[in-house]
Amino acid sequence: MTDRLLADFLAGRPAALARAVSVVENHRPGFDKLLGAVHSRIGRARRIGLTGPPGAGKSTLTSRLARTYREQQLTVGVLAVDPTSPYTGGALLGDRVRMEEIALDRGVYIRSLATRGALGGLSAATREVADLLDAFGFDRVLIETVGVGQSELDVARTADTIAVVLVPESGDGIQALKAGLMEIADVFVVNKADRPGADRLRRDIDTALHYRPPAAWTPPVVSTVGVTGEGILELFAALDGHHQYLVESGTLAVRRQARLRERVVDVVDQRLKARVWDDPTAAEWLAARLAPLAAGETTPFAVADELLERQFKRGHGNDGHA
């Protein structure tokens, strides 16, 4: 079944892409074989992250940008990373509707990615699925994520170029500073730039940039109005400009090697965890130790060491490593 899926994927069938993304997203059997088999095809797509506070208009910008790329005959994969919980799930529905107009175009693929807990982190999942989109042949992979916390910033960092989208609303500049968005921006976007306060926000960004340590690249600040499309060509140009800088400075190769390094670290991490927790008796064994732990008769360290010894002794008969 994976062989057939792989063949269809390599033949460029959209249905195979959708199935492959599901297999990888949920780490279903064969996901590693699939990712391994397409690995030699990655590295062609430019990965562009769009991040910023909720309500900054990232989805509209993403959709505008996708359309602009299509007008240049470039294909686009969009990965919307959604950190919402199961209970409030479906937050992307509105965004999806907005994207519908471009979703019928075969040169565009849109996928949302939910929180991945046990399977090893949201940024790991983003790297894996972005690899798939890259290998499938998309010229651009747009990664849209809300820039509100540590894990979400890690998602944005999986891109080659990061656009931080802000809007002229109360204290947005200061909030962005606090949230660590300033450090990761390669390009700033002042969206909804027709609103009052846009000039003030630009000045706040300029001021914040002055406090950045000296760097080879100074992020340009682009003003846009997502709903009308104003400024999208400037954003397009700024993203191209950063890509050119990445290539000429050698930074692109460095970023991509760092990402490959992270991919290996992710796999090591997942394999190690699986070694302990894929065994259903491990959780049972631990559950039986919670009462003595609560009573202070043993410690988390003693229990952890005992568990490791148990799992690795068991494993010896099964395979070589570990």
Place this chain on the structure above:
Amino acid sequence: MTDRLLADFLAGRPAALARAVSVVENHRPGFDKLLGAVHSRIGRARRIGLTGPPGAGKSTLTSRLARTYREQQLTVGVLAVDPTSPYTGGALLGDRVRMEEIALDRGVYIRSLATRGALGGLSAATREVADLLDAFGFDRVLIETVGVGQSELDVARTADTIAVVLVPESGDGIQALKAGLMEIADVFVVNKADRPGADRLRRDIDTALHYRPPAAWTPPVVSTVGVTGEGILELFAALDGHHQYLVESGTLAVRRQARLRERVVDVVDQRLKARVWDDPTAAEWLAARLAPLAAGETTPFAVADELLERQFKRGHGNDGHA
């Protein structure tokens, strides 16, 4: 040196507490011995998380609450978890100044905790340091964190009782819903309740609560004005009310066992990672494989498996487990 530190800690010396927190926060040698040695003393403190968007007034409320506990002759440890980056470091300075008035009281200990990357996650660090404060004998441990992302919500979840602090400002209710704050709230606080829009926010919260799946506990909504202290006694009572519910329903024991389980999972995770990455030659070995990886000559899975085999073969001479 750890023995001396441990003795001073057990004797209740504040300087020993500060040193112990540093040892644990940075995972310096002996941190596990220290945590293990005090493990039997944890479980007495009530752990209360205060979370919410930036600017909600969490620090002021925390400081007010600490003072109220002191008036009841209860000692308080405050753990301010700061996810800001190195570049924007020191964001807590303003809050610290605000807390200065209570900081001279020996019955209060205030500590900020920065992002922990390689050492295994911010929520793991929070659990460890909160254990120390608990073991030191504080009656209440207040964990203040900004509720803006997945990792930050995980920090809040380390508490027995979680107070979600919101302010009547544009769209705050909706944002909170999106950010997953609604699901984790045991108590809601409408802070800055003297501002316009406070009633609207209360209604938004009530509406959101209607969409929650039926549960044994319905979070009360408390209105406060942090700067004047209005409503602090009601918050105090609401937190006590939730604690009483936790005890009577048996939920407290369940939450604490879940936390102990997480502690073991943290340690297992850290030990496994250390087994691979504490060996400096592992990073060198991986660095040499990045070029073939980038060239598509090998895959992250093949490299990861090779690395695991390498590290675990090496390890066999050193110790029993793994």
